[in-house]
Amino acid sequence: MTLIALQNLTKRYPRGVTALDGLTLDLEPGIIGLVGANGAGKSTLIKILLGLLPPTSGDASVMDLDVRSKGTTIRQFVGYMPEYDCLPPDTSATDFVTHMARMSGLPSTSARERTAEVLRHVGLYEERYRAMGGYSTGMKQRVKLAQALVHGPRLLLLDEPTNGLDPAGRDEMLALVRRTGTEFGIAVIVASHLLGEIERVCDFLVAIDAGRLLRAAPLGAFTERTGVLAVEVEEGETQLADALTARGLQAVADGRTVLLAVSEDAQYDIVRDTVADLALRLVRLEQRRQSLEDLFRDNVPATPAAPAAVGSPPASGPSGGDMPA
Amino acid sequence: MSGMTPPPAGGAPTSARGPGGSIYDLGYQAYIGPRLGRRSAVTALFSQTIRSSFGIGRGGRAKIAPFTLAALAILPAVLAVGFAALAAQAGGSALGDASPIRYATYHSFVSIFIMLFCAAQAPELFGRDQRYGVLPLYFSRVLTRTDYASAKVGGLIAALFLVEVSPYVVLFVGRVLVAPDPITGLSSELPQVPRFVLQAALVAGLLGGLASLIAAWTPRRAYATAAIIAVFIIPPIIVALVGGLTNQDLARAIILFSPGDVLDGTNSAIFGSIPNSPIVASLDLPGWLYVGAAVVEIAAAVGLTIRRYLRIAA
Numbered sequence: 001m002t003l004i005a006l007q008n009l010t011k012r013y014p015r016g017v018t019a020l021d022g023l024t025l026d027l028e029p030g031i032i033g034l035v036g037a038n039g040a041g042k043s044t045l046i047k048i049l050l051g052l053l054p055p056t057s058g059d060a061s062v063m064d065l066d067v068r069s070k071g072t073t074i075r076q077f078v079g080y081m082p083e084y085d086c087l088p089p090d091t092s093a094t095d096f097v098t099h100m101a102r103m104s105g106l107p108s109t110s111a112r113e114r115t116a117e118v119l120r121h122v123g124l125y126e127e128r129y130r131a132m133g134g135y136s137t138g139m140k141q142r143v144k145l146a147q148a149l150v151h152g153p154r155l156l157l158l159d160e161p162t163n164g165l166d167p168a169g170r171d172e173m174l175a176l177v178r179r180t181g182t183e184f185g186i187a188v189i190v191a192s193h194l195l196g197e198i199e200r201v202c203d204f205l206v207a208i209d210a211g212r213l214l215r216a217a218p219l220g221a222f223t224e225r226t227g228v229l230a231v232e233v234e235e236g237e238t239q240l241a242d243a244l245t246a247r248g249l250q251a252v253a254d255g256r257t258v259l260l261a262v263s264e265d266a267q268y269d270i271v272r273d274t275v276a277d278l279a280l281r282l283v284r285l286e287q288r289r290q291s292l293e294d295l296f297r298d299n300v301p302a303t304p305a306a307p308a309a310v311g312s313p314p315a316s317g318p319s320g321g322d323m324p325a
Numbered sequence: 326m327s328g329m330t331p332p333p334a335g336g337a338p339t340s341a342r343g344p345g346g347s348i349y350d351l352g353y354q355a356y357i358g359p360r361l362g363r364r365s366a367v368t369a370l371f372s373q374t375i376r377s378s379f380g381i382g383r384g385g386r387a388k389i390a391p392f393t394l395a396a397l398a399i400l401p402a403v404l405a406v407g408f409a410a411l412a413a414q415a416g417g418s419a420l421g422d423a424s425p426i427r428y429a430t431y432h433s434f435v436s437i438f439i440m441l442f443c444a445a446q447a448p449e450l451f452g453r454d455q456r457y458g459v460l461p462l463y464f465s466r467v468l469t470r471t472d473y474a475s476a477k478v479g480g481l482i483a484a485l486f487l488v489e490v491s492p493y494v495v496l497f498v499g500r501v502l503v504a505p506d507p508i509t510g511l512s513s514e515l516p517q518v519p520r521f522v523l524q525a526a527l528v529a530g531l532l533g534g535l536a537s538l539i540a541a542w543t544p545r546r547a548y549a550t551a552a553i554i555a556v557f558i559i560p561p562i563i564v565a566l567v568g569g570l571t572n573q574d575l576a577r578a579i580i581l582f583s584p585g586d587v588l589d590g591t592n593s594a595i596f597g598s599i600p601n602s603p604i605v606a607s608l609d610l611p612g613w614l615y616v617g618a619a620v621v622e623i624a625a626a627v628g629l630t631i632r633r634y635l636r637i638a639a
Contacts, residue, residue, distance in 0.1 A: 050465045072467055076360055080465040086458040095382060102369040103466045110358040131384075147462060152356025184355070 002064065003029045003155065003187050004049065009058035011044050011211075019044040021211035022058070029155075029187040031178065033202035033219075035195055041211040042191040043083060046157045049189075050080055062155065076105065079148030083159040083191075086144065089133025093124055093143045096132065097150050104151035111150070118146045122176060138169040145176065149186075156180065156188045162197055174201050228288035231271060232257045234281040243274050259288070363467045367476050370468065374480020375487075378446050390445045395488045398438040401426050402492035406499025413503050428517050429596035431492060432524060436588065439489055439528055440557045443481075443536035448549035450481055451540035460637065474634035478537045478627050485529035493521035520595050527591050527619045531584050532557065534626030541633045561585040565604045577608050581618040590615030 004027040011020040019041045036042050047053040049062050051071025060067045062074045087096065094115055101111035119128045122142040127135065132143060141161060148156055161177060162170040178201045181188040192198050198205065199219065207214035233240055237253040244251040244260055247270055251260035262268065268285075275282050373382075379395075380387030405426035426434070454460050463473050497514055504510025536553045543549040560583030568576030580586045586605050593600040594612020 052461065052464055072363060072469065075465055076362065076467050078465070080461070082458070082461045082465075084458050086462050088453055088457045088459060090383065090387075099369075099373065100462060100466070102373070103366050103463055103468060105360045105362045105366045105467050106356075107359055107361055107365070108369070110356070114356055114358075151360070151466075 001029070003027045003032075003062070004189075005059075005061045005064075007059040009045075009048065009060050010056050011041070011048060011053065012056045019211050020048070020055075023208070023211070023213050025206065025213060025216055027189075027204070027206070027216075030203045031181040031188045031190070031201055033198035033205045034189055034191040034208070035198050035205060036191075036193065036208040036214075038193055039210075040193075040208050042193075042208065043159055044211075045208070046080070046159055046189070046191060049074075049157060050078060051075060076151075077154045079151065079153035079156045081144045081148040081156070081158045081161055083163060085140070087132045087135075087140055090131050092130055093119060093128040093132055093135075093139075093146070097143065097147050100147040101150040106151055114150050114152070115146075118150045119143075121149070121180075122146045123172075137164045138166075138172070141165060141169070141173055142176075145173075145180075149180065154186060156186055158188065158190045160192055161190060162192070162194065170197065177201050227261055227263060229260050229262045229268075229271070230257045230284075230286040230288050231260065231275070232283040232286070233275065234283060236278060236280045239278055240274065240280060243278060244271065247274060256283075363469070363472060366466065366468050367472045370473065370476035371480045371483070374450060374477050375484045378450060378481055378484030387449075391442060391484075394438045394442045394445070395491070398435045398488055399492045399495055401434045402431065402495040402499070406495060406503065409499060409503045426496070428493060428496060428521050429592070429598035430601070431496065431521075432528070432588065432592040433601040435489060435492055436528065436585070439485055439532050440554070440585075442485060442488055443532050443557075444550045444553040446484070447481060447533075447536035447540040447553060448543070448546045450477060451537060452544045452546050452549055455541075455544040455637070456546075470634045470637075471631050474541070474631040475627075478534065478630050481537055482529045482533035485533045486525055489528050490522065490525040493525060497521075524588075524592055524595050527616070527623070528588050530623040531588060531619050531626070534623045534630070535584055537630045538626045538633070541630050557585055561602065561604075565602075568604045568608060573608060576604065577610060580605070580608060580610070581614070584622070587615050587618050587622070591619050 004025070006023045006025040009020055009023040010018070012018050021041075023041075023045070034042050034045065044053065048055050048060055048067060051067050051074060054068065063077065065074050067074065091099075097115040097119060098108075098111045101114055102108060106114065119125075122145050124139060124142055124146070127139060132140065135143070141163070145158070145161065148158070158177065162173050165173055174197060177188060177190060180186060181201070190198060190201060202219055204217070205219050206216045231240065233256065235256075237256055237258050241251045241253040241258045241260075244258065249260050249262075249267060249270060251258050253259075260267075260271070262271075271285070376382055377387075379391045380389070405424055409424065454463070460473075464470060468476075497518065500514050501507055501510040504513070535556055539552045539556060540549045543552055560579075564576055564580045564583045564586055567579060580590075586602060589600050589602045589605045590610065590612065592598070593605070594615055600606040
């Protein structure tokens with residue numbers, strides 16, 4: 001069963017803006033992170049999946065239902081938490097979430113029961129009878145999540161769920177998302193531009209940039225060791241890079257650090273000796289994990305990582321080398 | 326925490342399996358109750374709109390305006406029935422056509438309150454969801470945009486119809502009871518029922534439709550209220566000026582675009598009475614023209630309101 005299937009999905013807005021550009025992707029159920037900078041097309045993709053926006057061309061289906069023709073059926077089983085504020089301030093959370101449950105087609109008794117249950121799940125207790133205008137951002141985000149869950153969806157689409165939250169609030173929201181996905185077995189798609197957050201909740205990651213698919217892979221593949229060693233020196237990094245290259249290593253200078261591909265222990269000795277021979281002041285030696293930020297950086301780690309990947313295929317799966325420069 | 330919550334009512338099986346396998350094993354939090362779908366959602370929104378037209382479910386202060394206006398609309402009917410009862414006791418005639426408060430004249434008592442009701446409530450009903458960004462939550466559920474708009478417009482029109490028709494009902498019940506015997510009372514009053522129902526429907530439809538259209542286009546409450554009042558108050562003045570100062574032909578052409586005058590025209594056509602407004606009387610257009618104009622304008626206002634929601638970004 002495919003959760004989401006995209007086939008060459010393209011969305012162009014009237015004023016010539018291309019939000020999605022030939023996206024092809026199959027996703028299995030799980031907790032899926034959708035990362036990309038602001039304007040990368042995350043929200044557009046979510047709205048297309050909901051049937052709120054028609055695609056310009058290509059196909060998209062959710063749970064094997066086509067978004068163009070089966071929008072109403074899809075929406076019955078999907079919960080959506082929008083990025084922006086969407087709560088009327090003069091209504092209580094209980095009344096609002098109950099109303100939204102009714103709008104999903106739940107009978108009124110079920111709507112009330114589910115509302116109580118879901119608000120408890122997101123951690124809103126006595127406050128739920130007060131008007132939402134007086135809520136903190138954290139409470140509002142919880143209500144937004146609750147209304148997305150109230151009708152028992154099979155898929156949750158969360159657009160920047162930690163928007164505007166302080167670090168503690170972020171932690172709580174992320175834990176809540178994680179718990180919702182794992183305990184209840186609901187498939188979750190979390191869109192965010194904050195890679196560090198996504199990393200903490202997702203099993204699978206989809207990175208898009210300017211409407212194109214950058215990469216889709218299990219989270220592990222994104223953060224595994226890349227076989228890249230970063231050597232930070234106070235000065236003389238070009239000197240060092242040249243010397244290392246002369247001794248048969250793949251090295252490039254990147255700011256104050258030199259990045260090089262390492263695959264065996266002896267190479268560390270070469271690095272140590274080279275630094276000592278050049279009498280450089282060594283600040284740190286760091287085994288690089290590929291950080292998600294690298295996805296959006298221009299080819300910096302790609303140069304040393306690519307030959308390493310060629311040299312030792314099993315060590316580091318697809319790395320920066322796959323990415324368009 | 327949620328681990329302690331009991332399973333949903335009905336002894337939900339914790340292994341409800343979907344077609345795809347264990348990912349649909351939703352566990353104890355699964356909602357396995359009925360999903361009544363789109364029609365249920367539309368009905369719920371329609372009745373919620375009627376209730377919130379009267380401020381029900383929106384706190385005490387929200388009820389002041391709608392209930393005051395509804396009470397003012399009914400008051401003349403209650404007074405008329407009261408005086409008629411007193412007169413009947415004193416041996417005088419029942420409230421006859423001599424009374425100034427009759428079915429045919431009631432429109433002129435009630436219309437101003439209906440207009441104010443529209444101006445007070447429509448911006449709240451239509452502007453709120455736009456102002457606070459609630460529309461995406463509706464449109465990401467089973468409702469379509471057309472469903473949403475129809476339920477909202479329908480709810481407002483239904484609420485207005487209730488306000489408009491209840492004084493007629495008070496008059497009707499009063500006249501039947503005050504009559505020398507209920508049988509003659511019923512037989513003389515029943516023919517009036519379809520008339521006042523039709524007039525009430527046209528008033529609610531036209532004023533509610535126009536107010537919806539304006540409010541849907543103007544999320545800002547104050548502007549919407551002002552625009553609604555302007556659309557109801559200004560056109561009759563222009564028509565009167567044009568008719569009085571220049572030529573009647575031009576006035577005949579534009580009077581059909583003045584909702585207040587159109588409804589005065591339908592009222593006199595339906596009850597066979599003299600129009601309340603002198604300009605409607607002097608232009609002397611056939612009654613069916615007003616009824617036709619009202620029906621066309623209601624359809625146009627509702628249609629354009631729906632169109633607005635089909636195009637609104639959400």
